[in-house]
Amino acid sequence: MTGKEYRTITDVKGPLVFLNKTEPVAFGEIVELRLTDGTMKNGQVLDTSDDQVIVQVFEGTASIDKQTGIKFLGDVFKLPVSTDMIGRILDGAGRPRDGGPDIVADEMADIIGAAINPYSRQSPDTFIQTGISAIDACTSLVRGQKLPIFSASGLPHNDIALQIARQAKLVDSDDDFVVVFCAMGITAEEYNFFVHDLERTGALENACLFVNLADDPAVERLITPRLALTAAEYLAFEKDYHVLVIYTDMTNYCESLRQIGAAREEVPGRRGYPGYMYTDLAMLYERAGLVKGKKGSITQFPILTMPGDDITHPIPDLSGYITEGQIVISRELHQKGIYPPINVLPSLSRLMNAGIGDGKTREDHKSVSDQLYAAYAQGRELRGLVAIVGEDALNERDLQLLKFADIFENKFLRQSRDEDRSISEGTLDYAWELLSNIDTKYLVRLDQKWIDKYHPTDKKE
Amino acid sequence: MEVNPRKKIKGSELKMSEENGVIYRISGPVVTAVGISPRMYEVVRVGDEGLMGEVIELHGEQSVIQVYEETSGVRPGEPVIRTGQTLSVQLGPGLLTKIYDGIQRPLPELEKTMGVFIKRGVDADGLDLEKIWEFNATAKAGDSISSGDVLGTVQETKTIEHRVMVPPGTSGVIKSINSGEFNVTQTVCTLEDGTDIQMMQKWPVRTPRPFTKKHAPEVPLQTGQRILDFLFPLAKGGTAGIPGPFGSGKTVTQQQLAKWSDADIVVYIGCGERGNEMTEVLDEFPHLMDPKTGEALMNRTTMIANTSNMPVAAREASVYTGITIAEYFRDMGYDVALMADSTSRWAEAMREISSRLEEMPGEEGYPAYLSSRLAEFYERAGRVETLAGGDGSVSVIGAVSPPGGDISEPVSQGTLRIVKVFWGLDAGLARQRHFPAINWLNSYSLYPPSLDQWYRDNIKSDFPEIRTEISALLQVEAELQEIVQLVGSDALPVDQQLTLEVARMIREFFLQQNAFHDVDTYTDLKLQYTMAKAILSFQEESKKALAGGAALEDVVNVPARTDLMRGRFESGYEGKIDKMLETMIKQIAETMEDN
Numbered sequence A: 001m002t003g004k005e006y007r008t009i010t011d012v013k014g015p016l017v018f019l020n021k022t023e024p025v026a027f028g029e030i031v032e033l034r035l036t037d038g039t040m041k042n043g044q045v046l047d048t049s050d051d052q053v054i055v056q057v058f059e060g061t062a063s064i065d066k067q068t069g070i071k072f073l074g075d076v077f078k079l080p081v082s083t084d085m086i087g088r089i090l091d092g093a094g095r096p097r098d099g100g101p102d103i104v105a106d107e108m109a110d111i112i113g114a115a116i117n118p119y120s121r122q123s124p125d126t127f128i129q130t131g132i133s134a135i136d137a138c139t140s141l142v143r144g145q146k147l148p149i150f151s152a153s154g155l156p157h158n159d160i161a162l163q164i165a166r167q168a169k170l171v172d173s174d175d176d177f178v179v180v181f182c183a184m185g186i187t188a189e190e191y192n193f194f195v196h197d198l199e200r201t202g203a204l205e206n207a208c209l210f211v212n213l214a215d216d217p218a219v220e221r222l223i224t225p226r227l228a229l230t231a232a233e234y235l236a237f238e239k240d241y242h243v244l245v246i247y248t249d250m251t252n253y254c255e256s257l258r259q260i261g262a263a264r265e266e267v268p269g270r271r272g273y274p275g276y277m278y279t280d281l282a283m284l285y286e287r288a289g290l291v292k293g294k295k296g297s298i299t300q301f302p303i304l305t306m307p308g309d310d311i312t313h314p315i316p317d318l319s320g321y322i323t324e325g326q327i328v329i330s331r332e333l334h335q336k337g338i339y340p341p342i343n344v345l346p347s348l349s350r351l352m353n354a355g356i357g358d359g360k361t362r363e364d365h366k367s368v369s370d371q372l373y374a375a376y377a378q379g380r381e382l383r384g385l386v387a388i389v390g391e392d393a394l395n396e397r398d399l400q401l402l403k404f405a406d407i408f409e410n411k412f413l414r415q416s417r418d419e420d421r422s423i424s425e426g427t428l429d430y431a432w433e434l435l436s437n438i439d440t441k442y443l444v445r446l447d448q449k450w451i452d453k454y455h456p457t458d459k460k461e
Numbered sequence B: 001m002e003v004n005p006r007k008k009i010k011g012s013e014l015k016m017s018e019e020n021g022v023i024y025r026i027s028g029p030v031v032t033a034v035g036i037s038p039r040m041y042e043v044v045r046v047g048d049e050g051l052m053g054e055v056i057e058l059h060g061e062q063s064v065i066q067v068y069e070e071t072s073g074v075r076p077g078e079p080v081i082r083t084g085q086t087l088s089v090q091l092g093p094g095l096l097t098k099i100y101d102g103i104q105r106p107l108p109e110l111e112k113t114m115g116v117f118i119k120r121g122v123d124a125d126g127l128d129l130e131k132i133w134e135f136n137a138t139a140k141a142g143d144s145i146s147s148g149d150v151l152g153t154v155q156e157t158k159t160i161e162h163r164v165m166v167p168p169g170t171s172g173v174i175k176s177i178n179s180g181e182f183n184v185t186q187t188v189c190t191l192e193d194g195t196d197i198q199m200m201q202k203w204p205v206r207t208p209r210p211f212t213k214k215h216a217p218e219v220p221l222q223t224g225q226r227i228l229d230f231l232f233p234l235a236k237g238g239t240a241g242i243p244g245p246f247g248s249g250k251t252v253t254q255q256q257l258a259k260w261s262d263a264d265i266v267v268y269i270g271c272g273e274r275g276n277e278m279t280e281v282l283d284e285f286p287h288l289m290d291p292k293t294g295e296a297l298m299n300r301t302t303m304i305a306n307t308s309n310m311p312v313a314a315r316e317a318s319v320y321t322g323i324t325i326a327e328y329f330r331d332m333g334y335d336v337a338l339m340a341d342s343t344s345r346w347a348e349a350m351r352e353i354s355s356r357l358e359e360m361p362g363e364e365g366y367p368a369y370l371s372s373r374l375a376e377f378y379e380r381a382g383r384v385e386t387l388a389g390g391d392g393s394v395s396v397i398g399a400v401s402p403p404g405g406d407i408s409e410p411v412s413q414g415t416l417r418i419v420k421v422f423w424g425l426d427a428g429l430a431r432q433r434h435f436p437a438i439n440w441l442n443s444y445s446l447y448p449p450s451l452d453q454w455y456r457d458n459i460k461s462d463f464p465e466i467r468t469e470i471s472a473l474l475q476v477e478a479e480l481q482e483i484v485q486l487v488g489s490d491a492l493p494v495d496q497q498l499t500l501e502v503a504r505m506i507r508e509f510f511l512q513q514n515a516f517h518d519v520d521t522y523t524d525l526k527l528q529y530t531m532a533k534a535i536l537s538f539q540e541e542s543k544k545a546l547a548g549g550a551a552l553e554d555v556v557n558v559p560a561r562t563d564l565m566r567g568r569f570e571s572g573y574e575g576k577i578d579k580m581l582e583t584m585i586k587q588i589a590e591t592m593e594d595n
């Protein structure tokens, strides 16, 4: 079907080109644009009819004029996939960015991706140890989960993502993860930070990068995560890899989505974002999980920066409705100089219960986690009270809880960027040690049998 | 825009006719066809792959179609074929234990034909047409029968007897009827006028099934969830809305209701939610025992799963598919409970389709007909006298996912105007890990007046009064808390400090309920009543002790009180609680002597 070049552009609006009188063009078809100066651009059909076709141009519409030639390539967007992608750096449209050769396709995969049949899914229940206590103890991650990092500008979400990528492992297996990294509109500096770290630790050889930077075309960002996830699906479900997908920054992705919506003059939903943003995000996030009869898995770590640190903003809000929990980074903790500044209180892992406990992490994990949470929550609340009435007004229990909140932040949360704590000794035993700063009679969330067994001073030998 | 029906289309050998047209335009899930004049809501086949679609608007020569499958790669000029049918479900033995997508395609069948990813262009019957069922005729030759009458029964699952009914609109005198082994398309009964009746009937999903009349609900739907049953009960045949921000517990609450409510049949619609949540239900239900029958809960359950990443048009339809199946079981005389998680995703599907139709938007881009669609849906709930004269009900519980947790938005508001029960989930409570995170101050139920007689007759004559006392204590606590915020609790008089203690006991011992704890997950109404009474006894005895000179600190810290409260996590609690209460009363009395 390739061949005819049309010069029938009628309108150009934002990233969209409108043209008349073409052959029957498929919805979603890929388009090549040749500008009068010979520059080539790519696009995709968003709306098609006998009379009019609307094309979204990935590289933006700068310099496009009515003389621009448009060719329809006869197919929807497909990505050449193969295991050779591992160790490679590709651009936001899937072309080599590392100077290496083109990917020789093992197959061509449709990037939209089909939905996994819910009946064919397998419940994720294998604990992943990240070596970060806050996550492992309180918002445990399991293989096949989608757990976003809700952050904000200026916070060290990238360090945390990288630390997870470096340290993530199963407790009793050496199965390694392959990292698929997807950059959407991040700065060159951030990108270099990622690449250097991956290089430094040798992880780059086990990773595949899709990179769209801040100065790359904004509309291209709409396909970059789809390419990354298509690669991830191929590696996981065709080639049995356990894949960890990190994508950053979802906020830039959503901005591009809003831009397209505005150019199409769609009726916007909340705060100007398209009404279908929930569905659109779900089409990305839901490409995580395990399926019956396949060995591989896809675990997702989307990173998003909350505009104005506002968790009710549509981007974190809609994400939270789709993902299986969230890890919330706190500016307050960051300002106190604590790394990783994870606020465990609004953080949640919905799949935690399936992945922890006897035979998975440790029998006392749930109790310890509940107790840490409760004690820290109360301690933090007391800080507010103390600010008003002073410490003298507190009883013994409250004083201990107040002190514990500091201990929790300074010892339990705080760890170095290279510190990889094991779940049993590094995290849970440590939690017991810190909890022993509180009188046992106040530790109501801990079952007596775990106190007898694990409490550093009150245990029965 | 001028429409030029395309007469010569390359690659398409179809002749244009009444039945066959061509695609004029494709915009996401919405396709416009020309050259056909179908009826509204007629099912059509779209494109070379024959994708399933439904006509949702007629506009001059154009028919606007929402397509239930992904449309990328489809081109203008491809054929559109009428089927003459409106979107319908197949009803008959074989619905239970099934999991369907939004248009009643069984997901296991889809897996067989297309593997783990849902591709397109595949049809699958809602019922297994081959499967042989043992039909026991209960009607006999010579009987005069009409719509809704029961002709015979089939043991569909271990616990549910399927009642094969005369399809609506059919009546006459039975010429022959046979017990024996049949599949759902074979004739089991022939009428004098030659009409053959099969076990399977079809019903258009957007039309409510007929019944004789609606009754006022008088019986509670018992859920085993203390805050719901005791403070904000739902009636059989009633409607409830659960709005809440993400992570506040909508899905857990819906699943608890699906597990523990005393309905005969459960229809669970996962509408635009997570894939893994449906997997969880699928994994869990076959292993969960129905406390009434001792058999797997799956036996009474039908699931519809149209997850967030599956086509939005099918998501829009999923709610109708579910409620039609619910009504069908209601017509057999069953009490059916339907959970829709989440109606907000359904509303968003409407919004998306509506915006593709370039309709004039209402509030926040939702179509102007949003609230009437919501009302029509909840109106399909109710307790009815069936056509056959029996008593059946459909209770509807809809989760709502308000953006940012703010319920001033159109879907929450549209829902609250209709439903009679509001279970308001609260992010703050969820953050404190107070579960279920239902806010007792702003939630409500309008059913108690019509249910109270039932409680008096079946649980205890003063049940309503006890409920009132418990709610009143919670109200008083809220007022006292405002003072405490300013001056600290020590500044309150001792009787008010006691009130705070009692209210805390209501919250921590009674309202909090751990869905994941084997024992705590379910409490029957009688035990709920006993627990509530125990709290009031604590209050009464403590008052006496304080009047007798005891110190508040001693009264609230009697060890037996902790035992009483912890006891709810142990099995056999209903047998032990009276004894524990007695001990507590004794210990409280002793606090006076210490002084």
Ligand SMILES: Nc1ncnc2c1ncn2[C@@H]1O[C@H](COP(=O)(O)OP(=O)(O)OP(=O)(O)O)[C@@H](O)[C@H]1O
Binding pocket: A320, A321, A322, A349, A350, A351, B244, B245, B246, B247, B248, B249, B250, B251, B252, B253, B401, B435, B436, B437, B513, B514, B515, B516
């Ligand atoms: N009754 C309960 N008992 C114990 N834990 C609960 C209960 N209800 C909710 N939770 C906890 O809250 C978490 C979130 O609940 P749930 O998934 O139902 O939220 P949701 O409101 O449906 O969120 P979303 O709208 O994002 O789907 C659960 O994973 C669980 O940890």
